[in-house]
Amino acid sequence: MRQPSVRARRVAAVSVSLFLAAGAAACGPKDNDAKGAGGGDSKPQKGGTLTVLNSNPQEDFDPARLYTSGGGNVPSLVFRTLTTRNRESGAAGAKVVPDLATDTGRPSENATVWTYTLKEGLKFEDGSPITSADIKYGIERSFAPELSGGAPYLRDWLIGAADYQGPYKDKGKGLDAIGTPDARTIVFHLNKPEGEFPYLATQTQFTPVPKAKDTGTKYEEHPVSSGPYKVVSNEGDGERLILERNTYWSAATDEERKAYPDRIDVRSGLDSSVINQRLSASQGADAASVTTDTNLGPAELAKVSGDKELAARVGTGHFGYINYIAFNPKVKPFDNIKVREAISYAIDRTSVVNAAGGSSLAEPATTYLPDQKSFGYTPYDHFPAGASGNPAKAKEVLKEAGYPNGLTVTLTHSNSKDFETSPEIATAVQDALKKAGITVKLDGLEDNDYRDTIHDAKKEPGFFLAHWGADWPSGGPFLAPIFDGRQIVKDGANFNNGFLDDKSVNAEIDAINKLTDLDAAAKRWGALDSRIGEQALTVPLFHPVYKRLYGKDVKNIVISDWTGVLDISQVSVK
Amino acid sequence: MSEVLLASPAAGTGATPVPAASGARQFWRRLRTRRAALVAAAVVALLVLVAVAAPLFTAVEGQDPTTYHPALVDSARGGVPVGSFGGISGDHWLGVEPQTGRDLFARLVYGARVSLGVALAATLVQVLIGVVVGIASALGGQWVDQLLSRLTDVIIALPLMIMSLALLAIVPGNFPRPVLVALVIGLIAWGGIAKIVRAQTLTLKQLDHVAAARLSGWGSWRIARRELLPGLAAPVITYAALLVPSNITVEAALSFLGVGVKPPTPSWGQMITAADVWYQAAPQYLLLPAGALFLTVLALTVLGDGIRTALDPRAASRLRVGTGRRREARVKDATGETATTATAAKTGAGA
Numbered sequence: 001m002r003q004p005s006v007r008a009r010r011v012a013a014v015s016v017s018l019f020l021a022a023g024a025a026a027c028g029p030k031d032n033d034a035k036g037a038g039g040g041d042s043k044p045q046k047g048g049t050l051t052v053l054n055s056n057p058q059e060d061f062d063p064a065r066l067y068t069s070g071g072g073n074v075p076s077l078v079f080r081t082l083t084t085r086n087r088e089s090g091a092a093g094a095k096v097v098p099d100l101a102t103d104t105g106r107p108s109e110n111a112t113v114w115t116y117t118l119k120e121g122l123k124f125e126d127g128s129p130i131t132s133a134d135i136k137y138g139i140e141r142s143f144a145p146e147l148s149g150g151a152p153y154l155r156d157w158l159i160g161a162a163d164y165q166g167p168y169k170d171k172g173k174g175l176d177a178i179g180t181p182d183a184r185t186i187v188f189h190l191n192k193p194e195g196e197f198p199y200l201a202t203q204t205q206f207t208p209v210p211k212a213k214d215t216g217t218k219y220e221e222h223p224v225s226s227g228p229y230k231v232v233s234n235e236g237d238g239e240r241l242i243l244e245r246n247t248y249w250s251a252a253t254d255e256e257r258k259a260y261p262d263r264i265d266v267r268s269g270l271d272s273s274v275i276n277q278r279l280s281a282s283q284g285a286d287a288a289s290v291t292t293d294t295n296l297g298p299a300e301l302a303k304v305s306g307d308k309e310l311a312a313r314v315g316t317g318h319f320g321y322i323n324y325i326a327f328n329p330k331v332k333p334f335d336n337i338k339v340r341e342a343i344s345y346a347i348d349r350t351s352v353v354n355a356a357g358g359s360s361l362a363e364p365a366t367t368y369l370p371d372q373k374s375f376g377y378t379p380y381d382h383f384p385a386g387a388s389g390n391p392a393k394a395k396e397v398l399k400e401a402g403y404p405n406g407l408t409v410t411l412t413h414s415n416s417k418d419f420e421t422s423p424e425i426a427t428a429v430q431d432a433l434k435k436a437g438i439t440v441k442l443d444g445l446e447d448n449d450y451r452d453t454i455h456d457a458k459k460e461p462g463f464f465l466a467h468w469g470a471d472w473p474s475g476g477p478f479l480a481p482i483f484d485g486r487q488i489v490k491d492g493a494n495f496n497n498g499f500l501d502d503k504s505v506n507a508e509i510d511a512i513n514k515l516t517d518l519d520a521a522a523k524r525w526g527a528l529d530s531r532i533g534e535q536a537l538t539v540p541l542f543h544p545v546y547k548r549l550y551g552k553d554v555k556n557i558v559i560s561d562w563t564g565v566l567d568i569s570q571v572s573v574k
Numbered sequence: 575m576s577e578v579l580l581a582s583p584a585a586g587t588g589a590t591p592v593p594a595a596s597g598a599r600q601f602w603r604r605l606r607t608r609r610a611a612l613v614a615a616a617v618v619a620l621l622v623l624v625a626v627a628a629p630l631f632t633a634v635e636g637q638d639p640t641t642y643h644p645a646l647v648d649s650a651r652g653g654v655p656v657g658s659f660g661g662i663s664g665d666h667w668l669g670v671e672p673q674t675g676r677d678l679f680a681r682l683v684y685g686a687r688v689s690l691g692v693a694l695a696a697t698l699v700q701v702l703i704g705v706v707v708g709i710a711s712a713l714g715g716q717w718v719d720q721l722l723s724r725l726t727d728v729i730i731a732l733p734l735m736i737m738s739l740a741l742l743a744i745v746p747g748n749f750p751r752p753v754l755v756a757l758v759i760g761l762i763a764w765g766g767i768a769k770i771v772r773a774q775t776l777t778l779k780q781l782d783h784v785a786a787a788r789l790s791g792w793g794s795w796r797i798a799r800r801e802l803l804p805g806l807a808a809p810v811i812t813y814a815a816l817l818v819p820s821n822i823t824v825e826a827a828l829s830f831l832g833v834g835v836k837p838p839t840p841s842w843g844q845m846i847t848a849a850d851v852w853y854q855a856a857p858q859y860l861l862l863p864a865g866a867l868f869l870t871v872l873a874l875t876v877l878g879d880g881i882r883t884a885l886d887p888r889a890a891s892r893l894r895v896g897t898g899r900r901r902e903a904r905v906k907d908a909t910g911e912t913a914t915t916a917t918a919a920k921t922g923a924g925a
Binding site: 444 | 642648649650651672675743832836837838851852854855856
């Protein structure tokens with residue numbers, strides 16, 4: 001409930017077809033130390049059926065069409081990729097590790113050529129071997145217009161991919177940018193340096209697809225598994241998905257997936273309150289249930305936290321995400337940096353956090369980047385507002401700006417009930433600014449209207465609530481779409497809301513993209529974030545925290561900082 | 575409800591020739607016999623007082639409806655109010671709102687302003703349009719009548735909620751919201767009253783005093799004002815009294831759906847939406863606005879019904895709440911009421 005539906009976010013991201021799908025990542029696995037929650041201390045055992053209770057169906061269950069962060073949660077049970085997320089709790093889970101490949105990729109000197117070698121003994125669910133040609137074919141078919149839905153990176157990065165229409169046209173013409181010198185080697189040629197290519201290789205488009213079994217748009221009904229489970233039934237376009245063991249999968253080639261249950265039963269289309277009610281009651285089959293898309297809301301948390309048994313069955317996770325106030329400096333009075341600073345000083349993050357669900361569901365933020373190491377988090381607070389705002393300082397700055405008697409502004413927000421850009425947050429901002437002499441009028445828009453308005457360079461309001469999430473845990477997909485001047489889109493979906501076009505910022509983004517040492521890159525993303533922050537183009541408000549219930553019999557809870565959600569591949573129900 | 579409403583056209587028709595003063599006296603005498611109506615009237619009076627004097631009440635409490643009190647909610651537990659019964663204290667008489675800590679009493683009394691204000695304004699708009707259209711179509715020529723009657727049919731056929739949602743979504747955000755909501759409800763739901771007024775006017779037209787006025791050369795406008803309006807008062811008042819609670823529910827529903835008044839202006843419907851997920855963790859948050867809404871609608875409905883019966887005892891209510899039938903009968907005898915029951919059939923023709 002707190003989190004906008006994965007699907008809605010994905011649709012939004014795809015429709016704008018820019019870098020980041022603000023929340024496509026919600027389907028990833030993570031592992032949080034559950035502290036012996038639920039089922040006791042015995043070691044996880046194989047067997048049993050794990051039920052997944054979700055709001056959103058596993059729509060278009062085709063590796064070409066899924067938009068995931070790190071390969072997704074349920075999809076990752078069926079689809080293996082070149083690299084994948086490290087299936088560990090916390091910060092360690094934000095690392096990229098090899099999956100089908102023997103390493104996370106060998107870059108050329110300037111990071112424009114990436115080479116991977118496949119492990120030995122990899123097999124599809126029918127026992128046939130997985131080759132590099134299957135991976136190449138899987139990527140190629142994701143370019144077919146009828147199989148759209150994935151992230152736009154491959155089209156942007158691969159040489160000659162901009163107008164490629166997939167293997168179904170032009171007599172099966174392939175992509176020359178992907179070379180397969182032998183059955184176990186695959187080489188990618190990029191049109192620019194991309195040190196973060198290993199992160200991209202976690203997405204389901206890097207799943208092997210056997211050409212002989214490709215049924216085009218019908219492939220989603222029974223995709224050929226390379227992972228520990230295969231699809232035995234897919235009803236209503238992923239509404240009810242039943243997975244059973246793929247006997248040709250070998251744990252010896254897969255260090256990441258534990259695959260304890262014999263059967264996975266994914267039931268979707270449920271109301272979020274029903275999911276939480278069923279998980280808290282934990283009766284019958286629901287005792288062996290988890291959810292991968294439904295968070296506890298504030299009211300549910302209030303109830304759960306008062307009950308020890310329930311509180312022990314809550315998994316807590318962090319996903320790289322920021323909720324913030326965005327300014328459009330083309331609109332008066334926000335062209336005046338002093339006005340933007342005054343608002344930054346006046347903001348009361350305690351009220352905002354409470355409106356978002358309280359300190360257990362949101363953490364106050366003063367930086368644009370999430371407070372995680374993999375993003376290169378560098379603490380800064382250029383316009384310190386304290387815990388509850390500094391109206392005195394704000395008034396002072398406002399005076400310098402030429403508004404000694406205060407001013408009146410309009411805050412645009414959405415009317416959705418997501419506790420992110422919703423009226424609750426807007427009124428908390430309004431109340432805080434009132435103390436600094438700034439009268440805020442609220443302009444609430446319907447969800448679609450809101451998205452269209454804030455991403456249209458011509459209609460963009462001056463002062464509005466916004467949010468952003470990353471496709472992988474790094475500063476790149478977090479900062480580039482929002483602050484790279486070359487990504488300002490005049491006609492179409494624009495994410496550079498501050499219209500920042502600073503040559504030195506653009507150059508630094510290019511320089512960091514060349515780095516293949518991800519730790520070094522992270523540090524520079526953090527420094528860049530702090531530098532951009534000085535321009536007060538945004539007021540960071542809070543980073544969300546995900547809290548999700550799981551059933552009584554569920555063991556081995558792993559929640560990484562990559563997705564903030566428990567990783568199904570690690571869960572045991574015996 | 576519609577059945578009750580449709581019964582009312584018959585209401586005023588018979589009573590028309592009664593002089594205004596004695597009509598009012600009779601009305602009060604009859605209304606007094608209905609204890610439920612009196613209690614309801616008292617409740618309504620109290621609510622109006624609360625709404626009008628909202629700033630006074632909150633000043634006494636020392637709170638206002640929009641100030642946040644982050645210290646009064648438990649942030650780590652989703653923002654549930656600190657303390658028992660939703661944080662009730664000497665400072666916050668009905669506790670505070672979860673997550674924000676805003677004072678619930680202040681929000682409730684200010685919410686009454688919106689609920690009652692919007693409902694009354696909408697009713698006024700409905701009555702104005704309904705009476706004008708009704709009289710015009712009854713007095714106008716065949717074409718005018720046909721046109722206006724069909725228009726009225728169309729308006730009645732419009733689904734109120736869907737039309738309101740559509741209209742409220744397209745109007746620019748800077749239009750004052752409560753006025754807009756009142757206008758939208760008023761402009762969509764005047765069909766019933768127009769029909770009743772037309773039917774009543776057609777009946778009145780046949781009466782001698784109207785015919786006399788016409789013969790003496792009065793214009794339509796003067797006839798309508800001097801001879802027809804007094805006769806229309808009873809059914810219109812009755813119908814309006816029953817429209818108010820229905821308008822309150824519509825306003826609450828629109829606010830519940832998020833197209834009513836804008837935050838931070840409190841409205842009961844909006845409070846109920848925000849509170850629905852809190853019914854287990856902070857029950858009073860939901861119960862207070864829901865209870866206030868229930869009480870208001872019930873009081874207004876009972877009062878409206880009382881007014882209807884008092885204006886036309888023949889169409890006695892099916893509700894029979896606290897009617898004190900026997901007493902009423904006695905009063906009737908005492909006042910020498912001899913209702914001209916025969917007119918009922920005649921008036922039915924117009925409807």
